[in-house]
Amino acid sequence: MFANVIDILSQYWELFLIGQYPHGPLGGLVNTLILASLALIIAFPLSVLLAIARTSPFGIFRHPVTVWVYVMRGIPLIMIIFWTYFLVPSLIGRNIGGFTTMLCTLVLYQSAYLCEIVRGGLQSLPAGQVEASRALGLGYFRTMFFILLPQALYNSIPSLISQFISIIKETSLGYIINAQEMTFAANQVNNQLLVKPFEVYFILAVTYYILCFGLTQLAQWFERRIEKKRQGSDLLAT
Amino acid sequence: MIVFSKVNKWYGEYQALADVNAEVKKGEVVVVCGPSGSGKSTLIRTVNRLEEIQGGQILYNGHDVYGVDANLNSLRSRVGFVFQNFNLFPHMSVLDNIMLAPLKLKGLNTSYVKNKALELLDMVGMSHKANAYPNQLSGGQQQRVAIARALAMEPPAMLFDEPTSALDPEMVGEVLSVMKSLAKEGMTMMCVTHEMNFAREVADKVWFMDAGKILETSDPETFFQNPTHPRAQSFIRDIRG
Ligand SMILES: Nc1ncnc2c1ncn2[C@@H]1O[C@H](COP(=O)(O)OP(=O)(O)OP(=O)(O)O)[C@@H](O)[C@H]1O
Ligand SMILES: [Mg+2]
Numbered sequence: 001m002f003a004n005v006i007d008i009l010s011q012y013w014e015l016f017l018i019g020q021y022p023h024g025p026l027g028g029l030v031n032t033l034i035l036a037s038l039a040l041i042i043a044f045p046l047s048v049l050l051a052i053a054r055t056s057p058f059g060i061f062r063h064p065v066t067v068w069v070y071v072m073r074g075i076p077l078i079m080i081i082f083w084t085y086f087l088v089p090s091l092i093g094r095n096i097g098g099f100t101t102m103l104c105t106l107v108l109y110q111s112a113y114l115c116e117i118v119r120g121g122l123q124s125l126p127a128g129q130v131e132a133s134r135a136l137g138l139g140y141f142r143t144m145f146f147i148l149l150p151q152a153l154y155n156s157i158p159s160l161i162s163q164f165i166s167i168i169k170e171t172s173l174g175y176i177i178n179a180q181e182m183t184f185a186a187n188q189v190n191n192q193l194l195v196k197p198f199e200v201y202f203i204l205a206v207t208y209y210i211l212c213f214g215l216t217q218l219a220q221w222f223e224r225r226i227e228k229k230r231q232g233s234d235l236l237a238t
Numbered sequence: 239m240i241v242f243s244k245v246n247k248w249y250g251e252y253q254a255l256a257d258v259n260a261e262v263k264k265g266e267v268v269v270v271c272g273p274s275g276s277g278k279s280t281l282i283r284t285v286n287r288l289e290e291i292q293g294g295q296i297l298y299n300g301h302d303v304y305g306v307d308a309n310l311n312s313l314r315s316r317v318g319f320v321f322q323n324f325n326l327f328p329h330m331s332v333l334d335n336i337m338l339a340p341l342k343l344k345g346l347n348t349s350y351v352k353n354k355a356l357e358l359l360d361m362v363g364m365s366h367k368a369n370a371y372p373n374q375l376s377g378g379q380q381q382r383v384a385i386a387r388a389l390a391m392e393p394p395a396m397l398f399d400e401p402t403s404a405l406d407p408e409m410v411g412e413v414l415s416v417m418k419s420l421a422k423e424g425m426t427m428m429c430v431t432h433e434m435n436f437a438r439e440v441a442d443k444v445w446f447m448d449a450g451k452i453l454e455t456s457d458p459e460t461f462f463q464n465p466t467h468p469r470a471q472s473f474i475r476d477i478r479g
Contacts, residue, residue, distance in 0.1 A: 128323055132325035134288070135319040136343075137311045137313075137314040137339060138311070151327075
C-alpha cells in the first residue's frame with residue numbers, strides 16, 4: 001500500500017498541492033490554507049467587535065450578539081453552508097463561487113466562536129485592571145483598547161490557534177459546494193484513479209493531520225510562554 | 239479638599255456607609271482605621287466614584303463627585319488612587335505604566351512626559367527599573383511604581399487603600415517611607431491603613447470607622463492615648479495586643 005501512496009503522490013502531488021492551477025482554478029492544499037487564513041483574518045476583527053458588544057454594559061449591544069452567538073453555535077455548520085449557498089445569491093442578485101460561499105460561511109460561523117474566546121479572555125482579566133485604568137481617568141474605550149484587549153488577545157493566542165485548526169478542518173466541507181480546496185482535489189484524484197480510494201484519502205487525512213498537529217504544537221508553545229510570563233520570568237526583559 | 243456630607247451607601251439590604259460626615263482639608267494627612275468590614279474601602283472608593291452612593295454628597299476639590307454634570311474621567315484623573323494589590327498593567331513596562339495617563343489624557347509630547355515619569359521614578363527610588371515589567375518586581379517595588387503612576391497626573395490629593403497590606407513585612411517600610419516623603423511635601427492624603435506607627439508619625443487626623451460610621455475623628459495623640467468612643471478604645475486595646 002505504501003508503494004501505491006508514493007506512486008500517487010509522485011504523480012498527483014501538484015493536484016494535491018495547488019489543484020489544477022495554472023491550467024485551471026487554484027485549489028488543493030494552498031487553497032485550503034488561503035481559505036482558512038482569509039476566514040480567520042476577516043472573522044477575527046469582527047469577533048473582537050462582537051466581544052466588546054457582548055461584554056457591554058448596555059443591553060442593546062449585548063443581547064443581539066448573545067443571540068447571534070447562541071444561534072451560530074447551536075446549529076451545524078453544514079446548515080449555514082446551505083443557507084449561504086442559496087441565500088446570498090438571492091440577496092445580492094448574482095451567483096457566487098464555492099470559494100466565496102465557503103468564506104462567507106466560515107466568517108459568519110467562526111465570528112461566534114472567536115467572539116466567545118475573546119470574551120473569555122476579557123472576562124478572565126482581574127477586575128483590578130479595569131479599576132486601575134478607570135481610576136486614572138481613562139474612559140471605557142481607552143481602557144478597552146490600551147489595557148484590556150492587549151492582555152486578553154495575547155492570552156487568547158493558544159485558543160485562537162486551536163480555532164484556526166478547526167477552521168482548516170471545516171474548509172473540507174467546502175467540497176459539497178464545489179469550493180476548490182484539498183478535499184476537492186483529493187476527490188478529483190480519486191475520480192481519475194477509481195480503484196485506490198483508500199490510498200488517496202489516506203494521503204488527504206495525513207496532510208490534514210500534519211498541518212493540524214504542527215499548529216497544535218505552536219499553540220502549546222504559546223501556552224507555555226504565556227504561563228511563564230504570568231509567573232514572572234524574564235522573557236520580556238529588555 | 240474632600241468633603242463628605244450625609245453619605246449613605248447600601249449593598250442591597252446591607253448599609254455599608256451610614257450618614258458619613260467628614261472633611262479632609264488641603265494639605266492634611268488623614269488615616270482611616272477600623273475593624274475589617276467597617277466600610278473603610280467603601281468610603282475611600284466613593285471619592286473617585288469607584289462605588290455609587292445612594293444618598294448624600296461628596297465634594298472633591300470643589301466638584302460634586304456625584305453631581306449630574308460631573309465629568310467622571312476628568313475628575314478621576316485628578317484623584318491619585320493607590321490599590322492594595324498595586325494593579326499595575328502587566329503588559330506595559332514600568333515607564334509606560336506611568337506615562338499612559340498623561341500621554342492619553344493630557345496630549346503632552348512624549349519626551350516631556352517621559353522626563354516627568356523618570357523624575358517620579360527617581361522620587362520613589364525606582365529609576366533603575368524604568369524598563370522592567372511589573373512581574374519582574376517585588377511587591378514593594380510594584381507598589382512604589384503604582385504610587386508614581388498615581389502621581390503622574392499631578393493630582394491635588396492622593397488616596398491609599400491599604401497600600402502595604404499585601405506586602406511581605408520587609409517591604410512595608412520602603413512604601414511607607416515614600417508615603418511619608420509625600421506627606422512632608424504637603425500632599426493631601428487619605429490613607430486606609432493598619433500601620434499605626436505611620437498614623438502616629440504622619441497623620442494630622444485619625445478617623446475611626448465601625449459599621450459604616452465614622453465614630454471618632456481626632457488627632458493621633460488623642461486617638462491613641464484617650465480615645466473617646468468605647469469601640470475605638472477596644473480597637474486600640476486589640477492592636478496593642
Ligand atoms: N460588592 C459588595 N457587595 C456586597 N457587600 C459588599 C461589597 N463590598 C463590600 N461589601 C460589604 O460592605 C462592608 C464594608 O466593606 P469594606 O470593603 O468597605 O470594608 P473595609 O473596612 O475596607 O474592610 P477591610 O479592612 O477588610 O478591607 C463589608 O461588610 C462588606 O462585606
Ligand atoms: Mg478594605
